[in-house]
Amino acid sequence: MASKSYQPLERDGHSSVKVGDCLYMWGGLLSGVHDSKKEEAMMDVYHLPTGTWDQKPTTGNPPPGYCGYSSVAIGREIYYFGGVGIGYHNSLHCFNVDTFNWKELSPSNSDRVPMMKAYCGMVSAHFDDEDYLLIIGGSGSPSVNTPKQPDAQYSADGRCNEIHYYRISS
Template identity: 60%
Template sequence: MSRKRNETIYQPVKRYGHSTVQVGDYLYMWGGLQGLLSDIPLVHNNEKKKSMCCVVEVCHLPTGEWVQKPTTGDPPFGVKGYAAAVIRNEIFFFGGSCGHGGCYHNSLYSFNVDTFNWKELSPTTSHHGPMMKYYSSMIAIKVKDEDYLVVIGGFGSSSNNTPPQPGAQYSDGRCNEIHMYRLKTGEWTSSTVTGDRPPPINSFTLTSITNTTAILFGGYGDRRSNDVYVFEFTDTSVVSVLLV
């Protein structure tokens, strides 16, 4: 369908540190550090930041048209470098940075694409769960007909953080934690990891292959990496194999 010559075409503002997730024919985008540097509220929370976090950008893929839609509920504030994954009609957001002074999160939120409502599943805390971090990666898996989220790696502050995960390594703010979140019970668990566990790393890609396997590529640890790892998950264990 052609547009009138003077009709304005909506485009999201410039940003970085965000993610996009596809559900059906729509692409959903939230957060990121937006606009000019002077536009970013460098605080944990205020009204301007909340107003920026309470909208979601939606692209209708068949037409390429963007719209901005309001949301309900309380959104997360880890706007930069969060991890995102989708299960059916819900998008899950983990961690991220506030964008100011080393403030990292380990909260987990869900966003329902039918109701446009946010729900906090696990708050930011220094007492349990993954470390407070950004630039980790998250995927959804299904084991024995149950839905889980898997969070791997990331970068955060070693001070005021969660207890170290048994078997994980921590170096220069990076980690190689592997946590699973069981949606049925709302609990974080630490699985037994065997094989070639990646080193502490952030800013890599993690892509699902099947319901219980995924592939990790690249990232940054003590160097830029082009290593490839394949993970196989059960409800209590992870097998990691270095391919390249």
């Protein structure tokens, strides 16, 4: 029996990351990733060798919001920061491509958390035998509960040039 061809919904503001021979696509406007009618969150997967799409269920605690995530892969895990939906977020989540499980992480330096934001840059770095995520800039809503980073600039329309790092091992 031939399987039915899957085609993901049109969207923008999504996040796509390559791990191995697959492209993992999450979120975006109109993606339905947080549709209350769905029982589970689904990850769209593009198989590069065959040129086919697949949609797979995930377990665990996916990131809040709809779009504007920053993402990067380290090994077999994809890290997602921030995002926007009903408000901005500054959470950090990890998605394992082997288990399709989400896990929410805590920052390595909790007294200097980033403001709630979306559309920031994120890169991975490896030094001193440790993996780090560097989160740079973004656009969001500065909160009175989030301390401003010394020497960072914050615009009236919510943009910033903060730089934060997370040590993956802790």
